[in-house]
Amino acid sequence: MTTTLQLxxxxxxxxxxxxxxxxxxxxNKALAxxxxxxxxxxxxxxxxxxxxxxxxxxxxxPALSHHLKxxxxxxxxxxxxxxxxxxxxxxxxxxxxxxxxxxxxxxxxIDTLAIRSSNTKRIKQIQIERSQLSLSFFNKxxxxxxxxQGLIVEHS
Numbered sequence: 001m002t003t004t005l006q007l008x009x010x011x012x013x014x015x016x017x018x019x020x021x022x023x024x025x026x027x028n029k030a031l032a033x034x035x036x037x038x039x040x041x042x043x044x045x046x047x048x049x050x051x052x053x054x055x056x057x058x059x060x061x062p063a064l065s066h067h068l069k070x071x072x073x074x075x076x077x078x079x080x081x082x083x084x085x086x087x088x089x090x091x092x093x094x095x096x097x098x099x100x101x102x103x104x105x106x107x108x109x110i111d112t113l114a115i116r117s118s119n120t121k122r123i124k125q126i127q128i129e130r131s132q133l134s135l136s137f138f139n140k141x142x143x144x145x146x147x148x149q150g151l152i153v154e155h156s
Contacts, residue, residue, distance in 0.1 A: 020098045023074070027099050030074035031106055035059070036067050040076060040090065041110050042119060047080065047089040048126070056122040076103065 030036055035057070042048065042056055050068070054061050068088055071077040078091040090107070093100045115123075 024099060024102075027074045027076075027102065030070050030076055033067065033070075036071055037110055037113075038116075038119070039064075039067060039071065039088075040107065041113055041115055042123065043077065043088060043090045044111055046123075047087040049085045049087050052126050053088065055126065056119050058118075 038057060039053065042053070048056065050061060050064060053059075053068075054064050057064065068077060072079065072088075075091050075097065077088050080087050080089070093104055097103065
């Protein structure tokens with residue numbers, strides 16, 4: 001049996017367990033800081049490492065890590081490891097997330113906000129550096145790839 005809360009507009013919403021109340025409190029805490037909102041905005045289209053985010057947002061690593069921890073605790077960001085580096089991105093909103101609608105609405109609003117021009121310049125610089133590193137890697141290793149290609153695919 002589901003208990004419902006009667007609203008004055010004659011709409012009924014199912015009552016959530018108290019654990020949901022705690023997670024809603026954490027979510028509001030995570031969204032109550034302008035730097036964390038900037039982080040979410042920067043992560044809209046791309047993943048960044050901690051040091052890259054420090055560079056983009058002009059913030060020291062310990063302070064940024066604190067903010068990322070709060071965002072991760074509220075399932076607003078997720079991580080992926082590449083070697084020794086950890087990259088952050090926005091977390092995917094899942095059906096199981098009891099606050100999915102709230103998060104979706106807030107993220108949609110955040111996405112309408114402009115990114116500071118200084119942050120945009122730094123993002124572009126990181127993209128250029130990544131591109132140069134990738135090109136350098138493949139130029140350096142192109143011969144090795146050709147040598148190993150025969151091991152992967154037989155030529156006809």
